[in-house]
Amino acid sequence: MVSLAMLITLGVGLGRFFYDKHVDDNLLENAVVDFAIINHGSVSADSQNRTLIELEREKRQLHTQVTASGPLQTVQVHLFATVADYQKFTGWATWSGAYTRCSPRVIEVYLPAEKAGSAFTREAPTSGPAHEMVHVVECQILKERADFVPSWFAEGLAEYESSKGFSKLPDRVMRRVSLWWNRNKMMTEDEFLNYYPSESEPAERVAVFYNSCLEFMRYISARFSEDPCWTILVDVRNGGIFEEEFTSAFGQSPNNLYLEWLKSF
Numbered sequence: 001m002v003s004l005a006m007l008i009t010l011g012v013g014l015g016r017f018f019y020d021k022h023v024d025d026n027l028l029e030n031a032v033v034d035f036a037i038i039n040h041g042s043v044s045a046d047s048q049n050r051t052l053i054e055l056e057r058e059k060r061q062l063h064t065q066v067t068a069s070g071p072l073q074t075v076q077v078h079l080f081a082t083v084a085d086y087q088k089f090t091g092w093a094t095w096s097g098a099y100t101r102c103s104p105r106v107i108e109v110y111l112p113a114e115k116a117g118s119a120f121t122r123e124a125p126t127s128g129p130a131h132e133m134v135h136v137v138e139c140q141i142l143k144e145r146a147d148f149v150p151s152w153f154a155e156g157l158a159e160y161e162s163s164k165g166f167s168k169l170p171d172r173v174m175r176r177v178s179l180w181w182n183r184n185k186m187m188t189e190d191e192f193l194n195y196y197p198s199e200s201e202p203a204e205r206v207a208v209f210y211n212s213c214l215e216f217m218r219y220i221s222a223r224f225s226e227d228p229c230w231t232i233l234v235d236v237r238n239g240g241i242f243e244e245e246f247t248s249a250f251g252q253s254p255n256n257l258y259l260e261w262l263k264s265f
């Protein structure tokens with residue numbers, strides 16, 4: 001027998017489905033304008049659309065930062081069917097899952113496309129497109145001063161922003177546990193603050209770095225707010241020195257704050 005509760009559940013489920021579809025259609029419509037797609041190999045139209053939707057969703061989430069940094073530059077999105085295809089084409093290390101090349105003229109994103117499938121069979125979106133979209137906005141703000149911000153800060157913001165939301169909770173918990181598990185391999189302040197994940201780096205160390213970036217940025221945002229981080233980027237673009245801008249925004253040097261976080265972790 002069909003109960004009232006079942007009918008209500010079905011009604012809410014269907015309503016949710018049509019609402020999500022409406023939002024996705026709307027995101028896709030805007031994404032087609034914002035991003036120029038270059039397909040490498042056999043990326044299905046559905047996969048391509050899923051990726052565009054995730055890029056656009058993050059862009060909308062970073063709305064304030066995007067608006068403040070002026071009209072979005074040309075963003076070229078290079079899509080690959082698999083991570084292996086991406087690594088083969090770019091020649092990047094096996095730990096690398098996506099990449100954003102920042103130049104003042106054009107911003108290029110290289111990433112594997114999201115998985116296709118119907119609303120019922122599809123896997124949850126990965127944080128890959130959102131992560132790269134944060135780099136796009138960072139690049140948009142910093143322009144030719146992109147190299148004046150340390151890797152931990154650019155990656156920290158990308159990790160933190162792209163792992164927000166309820167659907168990313170299991171991933172956040174897993175990464176926190178993984179870092180805690182590897183706590184005897186945590187980087188010293190000098191290592192972390194000057195680290196650049198180069199190709200020769202072992203994957204395990206790169207993972208400690210990215211997990212530390214996420215957790216450290218979460219710590220900063222919880223203790224203060226994430227807003228000053230975006231303001232620091234604007235200040236660096238306008239000629240400021242990163243260390244000085246950071247210290248004046250938070251009243252502590254990155255060095256001291258990192259040590260404070262390490263102690264609290």
Ligand SMILES: [Zn+2]
Nearest residue numbers: 131135155158
């Ligand atoms: Zn990144």
